[in-house]
Amino acid sequence: MSGLAGIDPIAVAAALIVASTPILLAAIGELVAERAGVLNLGVEGMMILGAVVGFAAAVATGDVWLGLLAAAAGGAALAALFALLVLGLLANQVATGLALTMFGLGLSALIGQGYIGVRPPPAGRLDLPGLTDLPVAGRLLFAHDVLVYAGLALVAGVWAFLRYTRAGLILRAVGESHDAAHALGFGVRRVRAAAVVFGGACAGLGGAHLSLVRVPQWTEGMTAGAGWIALALVVFASWRPWRVLLGAWLFGGIAVLQLNLQAAGVKIPVEYLAMSPYVVTIVVLVIISADRTRAALNAPAALGRPFHAAG
Amino acid sequence: MTTTTRLLAGAVLALALAAPAAAEPAKVGYIYVGPIGDFGWSHEHNIGRLAVEEHFGDKVETTYVESVPEGADAERVMTQMALAGADIIFATSFGYMDPINNVAARFPNVKFEHATGYKREHPNVALYNARFYEGRAVIGHIAGKMTRTNVVGYIASYPIPEVVMGINAAFLHARKANPDVQFKVVWAYTWFDPALEADAANALIEQGADVIMQHTDSTAAMAIAEQKGIYAFGQASDMKAFGPTAQLTAIIDNWGPYYVERVGAVIDGSWESTDVWQGMKEGLVVMSPFSDRIPADVRAEAEAMVAAISDGSYHPFTGPINRQDGSPWLAAGEVADDGTLLGMNFYIEGIEGAIPN
Known part of the structure; x- marks a missing residue:
């Protein structure tokens, strides 16, 4: 079935969902860390470490699931290092995050030495007999790899966790005012460490999606800035889970859409197509931040501030 | 300070200034637009760099910086290399064109070589390209x-x-x-x-x-x-x-011989600003x-x-x-x-x- 100018809208929509998954996973993890008040600029480093560790584990074991598990563990381990430095030793969050990115890029290149040109085991698709064969919804909704669904489930899970659970309330309290949370007897550092490690695991999964599903190979520096987009996405989403999903689809999706429009030879100047993700991002940012006070209220009040329990 | 020691010190200084090339290895710097592990463009330039090391042994000292964005960052990296004493710098991407000419203006004694560009604004800039x-x-x-x-x-x-x-x-x-x-x-x-x-x-x-x-x-x-x-x-x-x-064939960029020739020219002092465009004929x-x-x-x-x-x-x-x-x-x-x-x-x-x- 062929839509506008020979583009199959369902194929594009399906590609859009796949392309936005790495940044979605990384961004939802970073959102949790930031809602707990920790700004971790090391997303890129955690993603790429997840990409290489997941790849290596999948190749070594021949099992994509173990690869994904290892990717999450790798990202979480790097995040734990960050937590130790920032929460334990009270290092500067911005500088430590940047260092983490560089460390992750270098370490991943080192680990990846032996995995260049190796092909990973095929990633499992969620093939549901019957559902996958449905005419439109089949390809759009039921023919993706597991990480696509994991990403969606995580968004829903994080949203519900922050909104409805007591633990989520505590996490938000820690992010809004660590002194108050501390005074109430909550373990500020423990909560933050857990949030940071969760963020690292998500970023690692996002990286593994790149190396195991989207590109299927290991290449040095293959995240190519996806971690930074994920960071921007959290701000774009004003720290709301569903908006992260929207932003990931907008950004990842338009990037894919414009490639498809180009391939189909649609007569729109390529310059406009190539800049469209950025233009749309700016427009949405303007709309979201139109109400100044509300936008400012959304940022966790204690974001990036070090916590030192006095007394 | 006695006259003798002053004279001696002067002599040592003069010697050090006169013959730096003989005593020290030629310093060669490379900047790459991607990681050397891209197994494409930057990877091949790095193989060329290794060919230089292999050919000249301890007569050269090579350094490289990978994943350098085209633009202001490239200028910073090249300035850093020039300040660190590089004798020749190879900038291996089209987008380094303006940065390399800017840096070359400030370091007239350093040789600069730009791959795939077309601007040669200073006598210490050379161009090289492949067909x-x-x-x-x-x-x-x-x-x-x-x-x-x-x-x-x-x-x-x-x-x-x-x-x-x-x-x-x-x-x-x-x-x-x-x-x-x-x-x-x-x-x-x-x-x-x-x-x-x-x-x-x-x-x-x-x-x-x-x-x-x-x-x-x-x-x-x-x-x-x-x-x-x-x-x-x-x-x-x-x-x-x-x-x-899937691969039917590949177009391989074999930069090694060119890099060896140019670094050799720096070592023996015969380097000149050239503009070469080599292809299959030259290998x-x-x-x-x-x-x-x-x-x-x-x-x-x-x-x-x-x-x-x-x-x-x-x-x-x-x-x-x-x-x-x-x-x-x-x-x-x-x-x-x-x-x-x-x-x-x-x-x-x-x-x-x-x-x-």
């Missing part, structure tokens, strides 16, 4: 013969003459081999972004392409071609490991072994083309060739001059779509 279009002509021919859908997908990076020239060379020879062939071009606006390159390959396959060519640096498109069971060509480097069945552009999946007759044609380009009897841009709008560019038998090629900003007849500005 990649020769390799693109060969893969164009093979693509024209191998495609079943008559659609060839082309992942382009930036709309610069280098890339446009490659599309034209490939298309020209694909059309000669197969009058029904069509090219679909996607501009990625990046040299290195595996995920985006993979998405571009998928979009092209979705549009019917069964042969993919790329002018971006990662091996992602090759991996997708392998996965989807179609054909692709390696870019800059042999990418067979990433597409054992700078090399085709990797042709895949067994190419039928024997097509392989023979491709090999004949390589031989003819190498001995100078065939120029890939030989007329008659018209521009996209149908106006004549080269008359029958006329050969394109280097100036036009290096500034190429138009498609030839038959290519659909427009070059972005």
Whole structure:
């Protein structure tokens, strides 16, 4: 079935969902860390470490699931290092995050030495007999790899966790005012460490999606800035889970859409197509931040501030 | 301080100033646009750097910085290298053009070499380039013969003459081999972004392409071609490991001999600002072994083309060739001059779509 100018809208929509998954996973993890008040600029480093560790584990074991598990563990381990430095030793969050990115890029290149040109085991698709064969919804909704669904489930899970659970309330309290949370007897550092490690695991999964599903190979520096987009996405989403999903689809999706429009030879100047993700991002940012006070209220009040329990 | 010691100190200083080259190894710096592990463009430049180390041993000291963005960062990195005492700096991407000339103005004693550019504003800047279009002509021919859908997908990076020239060379020879062939071009606006390159390959396959060519640096498109069971060509480097069945051949950039020659010129003091454009003849552009999946007759044609380009009897841009709008560019038998090629900003007849500005 062929839509506008020979583009199959369902194929594009399906590609859009796949392309936005790495940044979605990384961004939802970073959102949790930031809602707990920790700004971790090391997303890129955690993603790429997840990409290489997941790849290596999948190749070594021949099992994509173990690869994904290892990717999450790798990202979480790097995040734990960050937590130790920032929460334990009270290092500067911005500088430590940047260092983490560089460390992750270098370490991943080192680990990846032996995995260049190796092909990973095929990633499992969620093939549901019957559902996958449905005419439109089949390809759009039921023919993706597991990480696509994991990403969606995580968004829903994080949203519900922050909104409805007591633990989520505590996490938000820690992010809004660590002194108050501390005074109430909550373990500020423990909560933050857990949030940071969760963020690292998500970023690692996002990286593994790149190396195991989207590109299927290991290449040095293959995240190519996806971690930074994920960071921007959290701000774009004003720290709301569903908006992260929207932003990931907008950004990842338009990037894919414009490639498809180009391939189909649609007569729109390529310059406009190539800049469209950025233009749309700016427009949405303007709309979201139109109400100044509300936008400012959304940022966790204690974001990036070090916590030192006095007394 | 006595007179004697002052004299001695002066003598030592004079000696140190007079003969730095003899005492110290030549310092050679490289900046790469991607990681050396891209297994494409930057990877091959780094192999060239290693060839320099191997050839000169402890007479040289090489350093490199990878993944340097084109622009202000490149200027900073090169300044840093010059301050650290580099004798010669190779900047290996088109977008380093203005930065290299800016830095060269400030360090007149340091030699600068820019790959694939065209600006030489100072006597200490040299240019070097490879006639990649020769390799693109060969893969164009093979693509024209191998495609079943008559659609060839082309992942382009930036709309610069280098890339446009490659599309034209490939298309020209694909059309000669197969009058029904069509090219679909996607501009990625990046040299290195595996995920985006993979998405571009998928979009092209979705549009019917069964042969993919790329002018971006990662091996992602090759991996997708392998996965989807179609054909692709390696870019800059042999990418067979990433597409054992998909890769038909690869255009390999063999920079080593040039780097050895230029660093040697720095060491013996004979370096001059030159502007060279080498190809198959000089061994700078090399085709990797042709895949067994190419039928024997097509392989023979491709090999004949390589031989003819190498001995100078065939120029890939030989007329008659018209521009996209149908106006004549080269008359029958006329050969394109280097100036036009290096500034190429138009498609030839038959290519659909427009070059972005």
